Every structure is written in structure tokens, then in C-alpha cells.
Amino acid sequence: MCVATIRVRTTCTQTAWHGGCEQFTATCSQTQVNQIAAALCAIIRKVDGCTLSALQGLKSSLRRASQDVVWKCGTLGPGVLAQTDSIGGSEITLAPSAFGSTSARFEAIVFHELVHHAGGTELDAEAFENHCYAGAGATGPTDPGDFDSFRADGGNFVSWNQSSGALATTAGDALSPNFIDPTPPAGGGGGWI
Amino acid sequence: MAGSKAKIAVLRAAIDRGVQRLEALAPDGRWSTFRTLAGTSDVWVTAFVAAHLQTIRPRSSRLRPARSFLLGQQQHDGGWGFGHGVPSDADSTAWCLSILRTLRPAPRSALIRAEAFLRTHQRGLGFQTYRADSGIREYMRAPKELSIEGWTSTHPDVTAAVLAAGPIRTWDARLDSMQSALIASQTAAGLIDTYWWRSPFYALALTLRALRVHRRRPPRVFIARAREVLDGKQLPEGGYGLGANLEIDAFSTALALEAYSHLAQDTRRTAVLRVADALLAAQRPDGGWEGAFVLRIPAPSVVNPKSVHKWSAGTGGGNAFVKDKDGIFATVVACGALDLHRRVLEGTYSGLERTWAAVKPIPNRQEENVAVLAPRLPPVSERCNAPTSTLSR
Numbered sequence: 001m002c003v004a005t006i007r008v009r010t011t012c013t014q015t016a017w018h019g020g021c022e023q024f025t026a027t028c029s030q031t032q033v034n035q036i037a038a039a040l041c042a043i044i045r046k047v048d049g050c051t052l053s054a055l056q057g058l059k060s061s062l063r064r065a066s067q068d069v070v071w072k073c074g075t076l077g078p079g080v081l082a083q084t085d086s087i088g089g090s091e092i093t094l095a096p097s098a099f100g101s102t103s104a105r106f107e108a109i110v111f112h113e114l115v116h117h118a119g120g121t122e123l124d125a126e127a128f129e130n131h132c133y134a135g136a137g138a139t140g141p142t143d144p145g146d147f148d149s150f151r152a153d154g155g156n157f158v159s160w161n162q163s164s165g166a167l168a169t170t171a172g173d174a175l176s177p178n179f180i181d182p183t184p185p186a187g188g189g190g191g192w193i
Numbered sequence: 194m195a196g197s198k199a200k201i202a203v204l205r206a207a208i209d210r211g212v213q214r215l216e217a218l219a220p221d222g223r224w225s226t227f228r229t230l231a232g233t234s235d236v237w238v239t240a241f242v243a244a245h246l247q248t249i250r251p252r253s254s255r256l257r258p259a260r261s262f263l264l265g266q267q268q269h270d271g272g273w274g275f276g277h278g279v280p281s282d283a284d285s286t287a288w289c290l291s292i293l294r295t296l297r298p299a300p301r302s303a304l305i306r307a308e309a310f311l312r313t314h315q316r317g318l319g320f321q322t323y324r325a326d327s328g329i330r331e332y333m334r335a336p337k338e339l340s341i342e343g344w345t346s347t348h349p350d351v352t353a354a355v356l357a358a359g360p361i362r363t364w365d366a367r368l369d370s371m372q373s374a375l376i377a378s379q380t381a382a383g384l385i386d387t388y389w390w391r392s393p394f395y396a397l398a399l400t401l402r403a404l405r406v407h408r409r410r411p412p413r414v415f416i417a418r419a420r421e422v423l424d425g426k427q428l429p430e431g432g433y434g435l436g437a438n439l440e441i442d443a444f445s446t447a448l449a450l451e452a453y454s455h456l457a458q459d460t461r462r463t464a465v466l467r468v469a470d471a472l473l474a475a476q477r478p479d480g481g482w483e484g485a486f487v488l489r490i491p492a493p494s495v496v497n498p499k500s501v502h503k504w505s506a507g508t509g510g511g512n513a514f515v516k517d518k519d520g521i522f523a524t525v526v527a528c529g530a531l532d533l534h535r536r537v538l539e540g541t542y543s544g545l546e547r548t549w550a551a552v553k554p555i556p557n558r559q560e561e562n563v564a565v566l567a568p569r570l571p572p573v574s575e576r577c578n579a580p581t582s583t584l585s586r
Binding site for chain 1: 378379380381382383384385386390393418421422424425426435436437438439491496498499500502504505514560562563564565566567568569570
């Protein structure tokens with residue numbers, strides 16, 4: 001089996017008289033574990049068939065996700081489907097609304113968070129999500145806040161031409177999506193520099 | 194060799210002009226930049242600049258007044274802060290410790306108190322910037338209900354700065370583990386995430402510097418990933434940008450050059466030489482380098498800066514980018530990186546030595562509150578026959 005086990009965050013559901021925990025319960029149900037594992041299997045297949053050059057660190061990280069990531073199933077803020085604890089962080093929280101998505105969308109959501117787990121910024125995660133899942137689960141960046149993040153942080157795996165919207169990996173392979181900046185910085189030089 | 198000699202002369206001239214610019218900006222040995230709601234930093238900035246200048250130009254006339262100024266700024270708790278009146282923090286204290294250790298005769302009492310202060314900021318295998326009882330909440334006049342968890346968490350950039358400041362008594366037993374934890378925090382992208390800095394190379398360069406100080410060698414995979422990201426993010430002109438900007442940022446470029454120099458057995462590679470050339474080309478006629486919005490101040494409650502979608506520029510408050518006015522940090526880090534590169538070309542610096550002891554990997558710790566669960570999936574044949582989109586076009 002491509003994914004034998006995954007690691008799930010537990011919470012204390014029964015406290016002992018001395019204050020310690022008597023019973024831990026996984027935050028994800030068996031159905032949710034199944035969904036995550038199925039998504040991971042599909043992602044590994046995609047990575048194995050990937051023709052983008054270089055990106056060895058990213059590919060290796062995506063393949064190892066079942067061993068390295070701790071999954072937490074729980075609520076997040078309004079409209080937030082999933083969240084990684086930090087760039088390069090190893091805890092990914094998935095909201096009930098993510099599990100309620102189609103399997104294609106769910107896989108794209110998991111994939112997006114795994115790019116963050118690998119050290120990718122929002123630009124990296126959106127770029128690869130929209131390259132790999134175009135028309136099959138990806139959602140393009142529409143929130144102006146996404147573009148604020150793109151401008152502020154740039155990409156660790158991809159570069160973005162703010163004028164044309166073109167994306168490429170740092171090794172120079174072109175990516176299919178085109179992120180046109182709705183409010184490009186004046187002069188094209190990056191307003192914060 | 195003639196080419197090398199000419200190159201070294203160019204590097205020396207550029208460093209001289211950079212140092213002159215720095216000295217012109219602080220006739221009294223006090224540098225200040227980064228305007229925030231807590232004022233413009235002089236203590237932390239002077240410590241940072243002086244610690245670098247000590248390595249580049251140990252006889253600079255500005256170092257004596259800088260050390261005197263800093264000695265007078267030590268607070269009752271043994272630490273130093275961002276500026277006068279701002280509570281002490283571990284990062285400012287690390288830079289102060291770094292420069293005051295070079296003072297002769299050594300200010301023993303001040304150094305011992307500083308080390309004791311830093312020890313109280315160790316949490317697990319990292320260092321927090323502020324302690325919860327540092328007084329920073331009161332200084333900000335933040336209500337009790339406002340979380341300051343972000344500023345009191347451990348930060349890799351602060352941890353690296355503390356370790357780069359040199360050994361601290363009673364740490365020996367944990368030093369290897371702290372270095373291992375920093376190494377382990379390298380992401381698959383090859384970088385080490387920072388809390389206070391926008392430049393992706395800050396924590397990487399400081400971690401390598403710390404390893405150099407403690408004569409430790411990172412694992413091969415760490416070096417390979419670091420090289421991959423340094424090669425990959427290089428702009429066509431040879432420098433490095435900040436955020437999505439495709440124009441050179443001197444601070445980021447200098448940190449990248451420093452990282453390359455530490456990693457180097459092959460620093461004569463074209464990529465490395467191009468970084469140095471790009472940095473030289475970015476030097477201004479006044480000898481300095483342009484400063485950018487390189488510092489970021491997340492709101493005190495923000496633990497993960499990635500969660501901040503909207504940063505302001507120049508406001509100096511929470512979730513703001515702060516400009517390195519006059520390019521002080523850009524200039525001193527550029528001079529330091531060019532000086533290191535010069536030493537590599539001269540053969541007097543060889544980076545992290547292969548003969549040093551390797552940093553030991555952190556043993557797999559039993560993580561708390563994690564269950565290992567097996568999925569119950571349908572047979573492989575059913576799953577793998579399902580249509581999927583392909584990764585590449």
C-alpha cells in the first residue's frame with residue numbers, strides 16, 4: 001500500500017482525578033484518515049510522474065508526508081479550509097469543509113498544504129496547485145490578500161514575473177498558470193523595496 | 194592568479210569605501226536605523242554593526258565608542274534592548290555579547306550577567322526573543338487579554354544569532370542539540386524560516402556562521418539543499434531579490450554570498466563569482482548599499498508570520514515591514530560578505546571544514562499527542578485505475 005499509516009493529532013477526552021489524561025482520542029475519524037491517505041497516495045503518483053526538473057527537496061518532502069506530517073482535523077476560521085502551522089511546519093489542520101469537498105478538490109487542498117510543509121510560500125503553493133490540478137480541484141488566487149502575500153514573500157520554489165503574471169520553477173521550467181497581479185506595484189519595481 | 198589579485202584589489206577597495214560610509218554615518222560610534230513605534234533602534238543596531246565591523250575592520254575608530262555606549266546600555270536584568278528604554282531581548286543581547294567579548298580588558302561582570310540573561314531565554318532547543326515577564330507587554334501598554342505569544346516564542350533567527358555569539362558557560366551539554374535543531378529546521382526548500390526578517394537567507398547564513406563558530410559541519414543533505422536554493426533563487430544579474438521583486442536587494446545578496454562562502458569548497462564557481470559581482474555593482478557612489486524593507490514586525494500575537502496576509506510598509510507597528518534607512522544593515526553585511534569572499538579567494542578561509550565533527554541528527558523523539566493510524570482503503574487496483582490529472586502539462 002502506498003500509505004500504510006498516517007500520524008494524527010490526539011486530544012485528551014478524559015481527565016483523571018490527578019489531572020493527567022486518562023484517554024486520548026484522535027482528532028480525525030477513520031473516514032477522514034481514509035480520505036487523507038487516499039489523497040497522499042494520489043499525490044505520490046503525481047510526484048512519481050512529474051517531469052518538472054530539479055525540485056528534489058520538494059518532491060522528496062511530498063513523498064514523505066505520511067511519515068513527517070501530523071494531521072489534525074478541526075475547525076478553522078471562517079472560509080479557511082486548511083492550514084499549515086508555519087512555513088516548513090509539520091502540523092496540517094483540515095477543516096470539516098475540506099473533507100466535504102470533492103475528492104479532486106480535497107487532494108488539491110492537501111497538496112497545497114504539503115507545499116507549505118515543504119517550505120513553500122503562498123505563491124509556491126498556489127503556483128503548484130494550479131499547475132498540477134488545473135480544472136481538477138484547483139482554485140485560482142482571487143483574494144487580494146493572496147497577491148499581497150505573493151508580493152511580500154515571493155516564492156522559494158518558483159519565480160513570478162509581476163508584469164506578465166508568468167510563473168516558472170527556480171530551475172527555469174515554465175508553469176502553466178498565469179497570476180496577473182490586480183494591483184501591480186508602481187514602476188514594476190516592487191513598492192516595498 | 195593575476196585575475197585573482199585584481200579581483201581581490203577590487204574587493205578591498207569596495208570594503209574600504211563601505212567601511213568609510215559606515216564610519217561617516219556614526220561619528221560617535223552609535224548607529225541607528227529601523228524606525229518603529231518603539232522609536233529608531235540604536236542599541237541593537239549599534240551592536241549588530243559593531244559586531245560585524247569588529248571582524249571586517251577591528252581597528253576602526255568607531256568600535257571603542259560603540260563598546261562604551263553599549264556597556265552603558267546594559268539593563269538591570271543583564272540584557273540589552275532594541276533601543277533606550279525598550280525591555281531587553283535575546284537577539285539584542287546576543288549581538289552585544291558578541292561585540293563586548295572583544296573588549297580588553299574583558300568586562301567580566303557585564304558578560305556573565307549577559308550570559309545569565311540569555312540562558313533564561315532558552316526554551317527547549319531554541320531561544321525566545323522576549324520572556325513573558327520581560328516587561329514588553331507593559332512597554333507596549335498592551336492589555337492583559339492581548340496575546341504576546343508570537344514575540345515570546347522561540348525563533349530560529351534569534352537562536353542562530355545567540356549561537357553565533359559564541360559559547361556560553363553551562364551550555365556545552367546542549368549545544369550540539371541546539372545546533373541539530375537548527376539544522377533540522379531547514380525546510381525542503383533549503384531555507385530556515387525566520388520570524389523577524391524578510392530575507393530568506395538570514396537564518397541560513399546565521400546558522401552557517403554559528404556552525405563555523407562552534408566548528409561543526411552540517412550534514413550533506415543540508416549543504417545540498419542550501420546550494421540548490423542559493424543557485425535556484427539567483428536573479429539573472431547574479432543578485433537576489435526580496436519577496437517577488439526581481440531587482441537586487443543588497444542585504445539578501447550579501448547574506449547569500451556569505452552562505453556560499455561558508456559552504457564552499459567550490460566558491461570559484463561562476464554562480465558565486467556572479468553574486469559577488471552583483472553586490473559590487475550595487476554599491477552606491479557614497480560607498481554604501483541601498484537599504485530596503487528587510488525587517489518585519491509581526492503583531493505580538495502572531496506566532497506564524499505566514500498567517501499575516503496584509504503587511505504595511507513604514508508604519509512601524511504590528512504586521513509592518515521596516516526600512517533599513519541609510520542602508521546601514523545592507524552596508525555592513527555587504528562589507529562582511531565581500532570580506533569573507535576575499536578571504537576565500539586568497540585561500541585564507543575555507544568554509545566549514547570537512548574534518549570537523551558533523552552535527553549529530555536529533556534522535557527521533559516520541560511525539561506527544563500523536564496517534565499512528567492505518568487507513569482502510571479500497572484495493573489498490575480500484576484506486577489506481579481512477580483517472581487523475583497529470584503533474585506536468
